[in-house]
Amino acid sequence: MRYRVSHRTTYSYDDDVSSSFGLAHCRPRDLPWQEVASRSVTIDPLPGDLTDDVDHYGNIVSYFHVTDPHVQLTIDAVSEVTVLPTVYDEDALAQPWELARPILNPAVSRGAWAATEFALESPKARHVDAAHAYAAASLTPGRPIGEAVTDLMHRIKTDFDYDKTATTVTSTVADVMDKRAGVCQDFAHLALACLRSHGMAARYVSGYLATRPPAGKPRMVGADASHAWVAAWIPGSDQWLAFDPTNDQWAADRHVTVAWGRDYGDVPPVKGVIFTEAKRSTLRVAVDVAPLEDYPEG
Known part of the structure; x- marks a missing residue:
């Protein structure tokens, strides 16, 4: 598009x-x-x-x-x-999620060194115990990377309400876990804390999402907003699986990427x-x- x-x-x-x-x-x-x-x-x-x-x-x-x-x-x-929609390496997505931990598996892929920074805790994505425990239900032993990440995405969408009044720019992952509500930035930080606290590498992505109006209705100019999602590192292919927990979908041709970093504070x-x-x-x-x-x- x-x-x-x-x-x-x-x-x-x-x-x-x-x-x-x-x-x-x-x-x-x-x-x-x-x-x-x-x-x-x-x-x-x-x-x-x-x-x-x-x-x-x-x-x-x-x-x-x-x-x-x-x-x-x-x-x-x-x-x-x-x-364009990203085409992922299906064999790489089928690897156990445990391999996507560059600090524990530095030789698993040539790109592991570059992914290491994104496996570490960052100021706005603290590895709180509640996020670690929440992620464990998706990151079961030996589960394929693509399946595990997608399940976590589904659960965040199901278990957390989108509510602009629930959080502020200073809210923490612990706040989001407690309120079970937030906005795209909060859900991205939560997903980062979930994955990184288990050793996986993931980065915060900032950009835009093109909205689609109901059938028969015109687009509302200005209805879009800055958006945030997450990309999880896939060893072997050295691709990053971009997923949007706010909208429960992999990022595709409606997601315009502007920048990425450890969390919102970088971008x-x-x-x-x-x-x-x-x-x-x-x-x-x-x-x-x-x-x-x-x-x-x-």
Whole structure:
């Protein structure tokens, strides 16, 4: 599928901001299953410095510094992307999940060294006992990797409610386990804690999900949002099985990948520092992922 992705982030303040420093993960990655035809980031007010770089994980990061006084800051990211479903190695998926532990099995695959970092605990995906115990029901001895990961995905979707009011950006895996509710970011961190606490390597993926309207209804522009899912390492093939516990499905041609890291803290869409006397601020985010044919040429 070919998409036009628009992601607008707007900060408003009740007093002048004299200087804004920020970084944004808003540009989709070029990947074997994802081709990026174009991608741009524009910022208003015009920054004195806007530079793109590539981080430790290969993600594109936009750094900016706005020096003109402002009471509103807008970051607009627009991309055109083609996404294909990933074809996985069925034999690799049939391996026992225990082999997908690069720290315990460093010689199992040539890519084990690169996966090792993603088997370790990270700040937002702590290996709490409750998550370890929850995962054990899916990670039974000798179970195939693909089957075990998919079962965990099914159970998270069944056992946890999607509730925007249940958690905040500071909520922990323990909080999510206790409330049995959260949003996509929470379910991704939970899945990471479940897999990593048993030694498996898995990474946090940030991106977008194209929504499909009910039959006969038009798409609602702006109805999409930033999304998060997980990718579990598959030894042998050195592929990563991308799965979406929020929607109970493997990531496919509706998932646009922007960045990945250990957890949300590595790849927030936008973060930064401001210098101001403002007492209040508001944040508005609007994301739209539309099939490219919705936008006529010219």
